[in-house]
Amino acid sequence: MRLEGKTALITGSGSGFGEGIALRYAQEGAHIVVNDIDHQQGERVVEAIRAAGGRAVFAAGDVSQGEAMQRLLDCALSAFGDLSIVVNNAGVSHRNQSLLEVSEADFDRVYAINVKSLYWAARCFVPHFKQRGGGVFVNIASTAGVRPRPGLVWYNGSKGAMITITKGMAVELAPHRIRVNAINPVAGETPLLKTFMGEDTPERRAQFVSTIPWGRFSQPEDIANAALFLASDEADMITGACLEVDGGRCV
DSSP: OTTTTOEEEETTTTSHHHHHHHHHHHHTTOEEEEEESOHHHHHHHHHHHHHTTOOEEEEEOOTTSHHHHHHHHHHHHHHHSOOOEEEEOOOOOOOSSOTTTSOHHHHHHHHIIIIIHHHHHHHHHHHHHHHHTOEEEEEEOOGGGTSOOTTOHHHHHHHHHHHHHHHHHHHHHGGGTEEEEEEEEOSBSSTTHHHHHSSOOHHHHHHHHTTOTTSSOBOHHHHHHHHHHHHSGGGTTOOSOEEEESTTTTO
């Protein structure tokens, strides 16, 4: 049990990578706060964790809003008395299209959820981590922030910002025993895949997979296993790292 006695909040964990991380953390003994804007999906994940013998609660909330993020901390403390791990996983993309065709509303939504959420996470959780003597952030970024794809320019930029913020937070917060790392998944079998590709057809899937040397999309369990290591005490000396889980895409 690599996370025994720890409490973890995973944003956007009603599906996709976030769900995979929540389930994996629970298997390793962590108490889980499942967050999502979709109540039904979030509650489904909570029930799955409980059915397997784990402990979990659901907390709805839009991570781009400071009040909502504060409620997530309050929920963790009320349910489990502590919070030691925060996985900033919630994210969105605009549709794969020309950078000139992305609307201002879509641009603002991408940066509010992918970037501003990190600001609110820091404002809400860093004081708590300092008070308790340490903590861990795992930020789910993307290979798009390292090797950008055409058609996803503004999304690429948001994930590049997440990577840079991860490194900056890691350096500033290290004296407080707060570790901050990122994971850069390649395109995966999640609800966002169609958005990334523009359309979900066999031809588009083959085109995307052809850029991945390992020959397949990532799966939630791939990201969950990396997130487990980075959150565990085994990674005590690792902060400011951005780990590609990409089948060689960024080489």
